[in-house]
Amino acid sequence: MRRSDRIRLDEAVALRRERFGALAYSYRDRQLLFIDRRLLPFVSSDGGRPLGEIADELIERGELQEEALPRLMTVLEGLRRKGIVHVVV
Amino acid sequence: MSSYETLRQGLSAPICLTWEVTYACNLACVHCLSSSGKRAPDELTTAEARALIDEWAAMQVFYINVGGGEPLTRPDFFELMEHALQRHIGVKFSTNGTLLDRATARWIASTDYLDVQISLDGASPEVNDAIRGGGTFVHARRAMELLAAEGFRFKVNHVVTRRSFDQLDALYELVTGMGGQLRVTRLRPSGRGAMVWHALKLTQEQNRRLYAWLRSHPDVLTGDSFFHLSALGAPLDGLNLCGAGRIVCCVDPRGDVYACPFVLAPEFRAGNVRERSFAAIWRDSPLFRRLRSQEVGGRCPSCGAYGRCHGGCMAAKHFTGASFDDPDPECVFEPESGPWSTVVPLPLRPRPLRPVPLR
Numbered sequence: 001m002r003r004s005d006r007i008r009l010d011e012a013v014a015l016r017r018e019r020f021g022a023l024a025y026s027y028r029d030r031q032l033l034f035i036d037r038r039l040l041p042f043v044s045s046d047g048g049r050p051l052g053e054i055a056d057e058l059i060e061r062g063e064l065q066e067e068a069l070p071r072l073m074t075v076l077e078g079l080r081r082k083g084i085v086h087v088v089v
Numbered sequence: 090m091s092s093y094e095t096l097r098q099g100l101s102a103p104i105c106l107t108w109e110v111t112y113a114c115n116l117a118c119v120h121c122l123s124s125s126g127k128r129a130p131d132e133l134t135t136a137e138a139r140a141l142i143d144e145w146a147a148m149q150v151f152y153i154n155v156g157g158g159e160p161l162t163r164p165d166f167f168e169l170m171e172h173a174l175q176r177h178i179g180v181k182f183s184t185n186g187t188l189l190d191r192a193t194a195r196w197i198a199s200t201d202y203l204d205v206q207i208s209l210d211g212a213s214p215e216v217n218d219a220i221r222g223g224g225t226f227v228h229a230r231r232a233m234e235l236l237a238a239e240g241f242r243f244k245v246n247h248v249v250t251r252r253s254f255d256q257l258d259a260l261y262e263l264v265t266g267m268g269g270q271l272r273v274t275r276l277r278p279s280g281r282g283a284m285v286w287h288a289l290k291l292t293q294e295q296n297r298r299l300y301a302w303l304r305s306h307p308d309v310l311t312g313d314s315f316f317h318l319s320a321l322g323a324p325l326d327g328l329n330l331c332g333a334g335r336i337v338c339c340v341d342p343r344g345d346v347y348a349c350p351f352v353l354a355p356e357f358r359a360g361n362v363r364e365r366s367f368a369a370i371w372r373d374s375p376l377f378r379r380l381r382s383q384e385v386g387g388r389c390p391s392c393g394a395y396g397r398c399h400g401g402c403m404a405a406k407h408f409t410g411a412s413f414d415d416p417d418p419e420c421v422f423e424p425e426s427g428p429w430s431t432v433v434p435l436p437l438r439p440r441p442l443r444p445v446p447l448r
Binding site for chain 1: 092095100101102104149151152177179201202204
C-alpha cells in the first residue's frame with residue numbers, strides 16, 4: 001500500500017466501533033476481523049483522502065508514531081487482499 | 090490486550106445472537122436444546138419482533154442465527170427475515186427441512202446474506218430418524234435437493250453423537266456431493282438433551298478422533314462449539330472461548346434474553362425485551378456483567394491447555410451439575426465417564442413426522 005493510495009471499505013463489510021478499535025464483518029465471505037484503533041482513521045476514510053495525508057495528520061497530532069507507519073501499511077495491504085478494503089482508482 | 094481478554098470482557102453489541110422465533114415444531118427431536126414442540130401463547134408479535142430487529146440493526150449486530158422450534162411454522166417468518174435483511178442484518182436460519190418447499194427454496198436462493206442450515210443427525214435414516222423422528226431423513230434430503238436445484242450453497246448442521254460418529258465421512262460425502270457445506274456441532278445436555286446426554290455424548294476416544302477429523306477437514310464449520318477439544322493440540326478454527334453474554338446471547342420466543350442458546354434456564358436469564366430494551370439488557374444486566382468479569386477458577390488455570398480451551402462450555406457444566414470452576418464434563422484430560430458402548434438405549438423416542446407429501 002502506498003501513501004498516495006485512497007482506500008474505502010468493501011460495500012459488503014460492516015464496521016462496528018469497539019473499545020480496541022473496531023470489528024469488521026464481511027457479509028460476502030462471513031469473515032470477522034479485529035481492527036486495531038490505529039487503523040480506524042484509514043479504514044473508515046471512505047476513499048476521500050490519500051493514506052499519507054491521513055498519516056501525516058495523525059503524526060502531527062501525536063496519535064501515530066512515524067515508525068509504526070510501514071507496519072500499518074502492511075496490515076492495510078493484508079486487508080486489501082482479504083477484500084475488506086479496496087483502493088479507489 | 091489479547092483478543093481473548095478483549096472478547097472475555099464483552100463487546101458493545103453481540104457479534105451474532107441466536108433468536109429462537111417460536112417454540113412450535115412439527116418434530117420432537119430427543120436432544121432438542123429448547124425442548125420445543127408447542128408454540129408458547131405469549132410469543133413475540135410481528136410488531137414486537139420487527140421492533141427488536143430494528144434495535145439490533147441500530148446496535149450493528151452483524152447477523153442472527155434464527156432457530157426455534159421450527160422457524161418455518163411461524164406465519165410471519167418471511168416478513169421478519171426480509172425485514173432483517175433490509176436492515177443489513179445477516180440471517181442464518183436453521184430448519185428441519187420438512188416444510189421447505191420449492192417456493193421457499195426459490196426465495197432463499199434469491200436473497201443475499203442469508204444462510205440456511207438443514208438439520209441432519211446421521212448419514213442414514215436409521216441413525217438420523219432415531220434422534221429426529223421417522224421420515225425426517227428423507228425430508229431433510231429433499232430440502233437439500235430443492236436448494237441444490239436452485240444453485241444455493243446450503244449448509245447441513247449435524248449434532249455429532251456416539252451413534253453418528255462413524256458416519257462423519259459418509260455425511261461429509263453426502264453433503265459436499267450435493268454442493269452443500271457440512272457444519273458439525275456439539276451435543277449439549279440442555280433442554281431434552283439432558284435426558285439423552287449419557288446415551289449420546291461422544292466417548293473420549295471419539296472426542297480425540299473428532300479433533301483430528303476436524304483438523305483434517307478445515308472446510309467443515311463448527312460454530313466454534315468444540316473449543317474444549319482444542320486442549321488436545323493446535324487450536325481449532327474459531328475464537329475458542331465461551332462467548333455467553335460476552336459476544337453472543339440468545340433471545341427466546343417470548344423475548345427472554347439468555348446468555349447463550351444452550352442455557353435456557355432462569356439463572357441465565359438476563360431480562361426480557363418487553364420490560365427493558367435489548368441494548369440495556371446487553372450492556373447492563375447484572376448477569377452479563379458478571380460473566381464478563383468471570384474467569385474459570387479451580388484446577389483449570391494451572392492446566393497447560395487452559396490457554397486453548399479456557400475451561401470449556403458453561404452450559405455443559407451447568408446441566409451436568411458441575412460448577413463454573415469445574416473442568417468441562419468432556420474435558421479431554423478427565424477420566425471417561427458414562428457408558429462405553431456406542432449404542433446405548435435412548436430414554437426418549439422422537440415423535441414421528443406426520444405423513445407430509447413431498448412437493
